[in-house]
Amino acid sequence: MQRGAGGALVRWLSFRWVTVIQWGYASALAAFAYRECYDYEVLRPHHLRLNWNGITIVSHINDTIWITSRVRMIAERKAIRNQNVSYLAVTYYSLFTVILSIFANYYKAPYPALDQINLAASVIVLVASLVAAGFRLEARAASFRECYLKLQRLYDEVLADDEKKLKYRDILMDFPNHSPHDYKDLIVNHTVLEGKSLSIDGKDLTHTYPMMCSWLARGAFYYGLLIVLFVSPIVFLLWPFLTLRAQ
Structure with a gap:
């Protein structure tokens, strides 16, 4: 005893x-x-x-903080990518309308409605620039960056779980939420492309078949749309030359 x-x-x-x-x-x-x-x-x-x-x-509050910070990184990267694409597209189509205006006499023969096409393209460029500015992608990316930097600092702090959970929720309240697709992208990128393990609350996180299909479909649609967006003006400008050589 x-x-x-x-x-x-x-x-x-x-x-x-x-x-x-x-x-x-x-x-x-x-x-x-x-x-x-x-x-x-x-x-x-x-x-x-x-x-x-x-x-x-x-x-396992640290697991939650780590995953959320990585998802916000993906959201920031997407916002920056979309911002760059929008700027490039507006500049690209502005140059396209300028070329049509300069060589209007040449393109009127193969395209009788050239004036209407040029006017429509100019209006589309103007509207697209306003819409891109309205999305405020640069500010959104900066917000996601500030959020994940605060989460990383919180991750490194030695605090009781209850206090850390409160700080975690306070941080999330100050920033916009990410898309559910950003979380799916993290799972697929981390477990499939990088071949690393991912876990939360002691349970392994793995990609599912619907998650993988969603990732593939969204990627194919996004980059397919970019190809159509940037190749169409080139085809439009070169088509008269191609038909002339074919004759």
């Missing part, structure tokens, strides 16, 4: 010392208050296992 009591005392003192070191005095006091109901086991920084009435609860 004395040996058992001595061992219990050592475990009691060790638990309190580790709790104070890992979680700070405020968290340690809260843990001491519940010592009759819980046994605590420190796993690693930011992770704590609670055993209560035979039920094991493991906190």
Whole structure:
């Protein structure tokens, strides 16, 4: 009995010392208050296992923070990519309308409705530039960047889980949410293209068949649309030359 009591005392003192070191005095006091109901086991920084009435609860707030920060990185990259594409498309079609205006006499023969085509192209360029500016993609990308930088700082902080969860939610409230497709892209990029493992709450995250089909379909549609968008003016300008040589 004395040996058992001595061992219990050592475990009691060790638990309190580790709790104070890992979680700070405020968290340690809260843990001491519940010592009759819980046994605590420190796993690693930011992770704590609670055993209560035979039920094991493991906190993985850092996993959630890490995944959210990576998804916001993908959202930022998409916003920057779409912004660059929109700028390039507006410039490209503006140059297209200028070429039609300069060589109007030549293109009127193969295209009798050239004036109407040129006017429509000019209006489309104007509307497209206004729409692209209205999306505010640059500001959206900057917002996502600020969000994931704050999440990375929070990830590195040594805090109790409850405090870290509150800070995590406060950060998310200050920024726009990402698209569900951004999360799917993270899973596919990380597990398929990079061949790495991904887990949250102790469970492995893997891509599913619908997720993979969605990733492929969206990629094919996006880059197919870009090809049509940038190749069509070239075909339009070269078509008279091609038909002339064919004759």
